[in-house]
Every structure is written in C-alpha cells, then in structure tokens.
Amino acid sequence: MISTADYRLVAQPDAPGVPAGISLGGPIRRKRLLREAALPEDAAQLLEVLRSALDLEGGG
Numbered sequence: 001m002i003s004t005a006d007y008r009l010v011a012q013p014d015a016p017g018v019p020a021g022i023s024l025g026g027p028i029r030r031k032r033l034l035r036e037a038a039l040p041e042d043a044a045q046l047l048e049v050l051r052s053a054l055d056l057e058g059g060g
Helices: 041-053
Strands: 008-011 019-023
C-alpha cells in the first residue's frame, strides 16, 4: 500500500487545478503540531467527564 507520505498529486499541464496522477519521487511537506489546542473551560470539563465515563483515565 502506498502511504500519503510517499506521493504527491501531479496536475495536468493544460489544467493546473486538475490532478493527472501521482508522483512517487517528490519530497512531501508535512505539517506538524506546534502546540496543543486550548479548550474552553466547559469543553475541558466535558472531556474529563467523558474520559472518566469511558474509563480512559486509568491504566488500561
């Protein structure tokens, strides 16, 4: 299986917005997370309640 990290879309020469296929030889730019998203206080509390209800806080 080809991973999305290993290819990029190639556009048609006469129609730049239309993909023509994939290229396996190009470098791939990856986005990385710079910081965690800040949740509002009420959303953080709801997430904590959900995690405790699903037992996701414990050791497995």
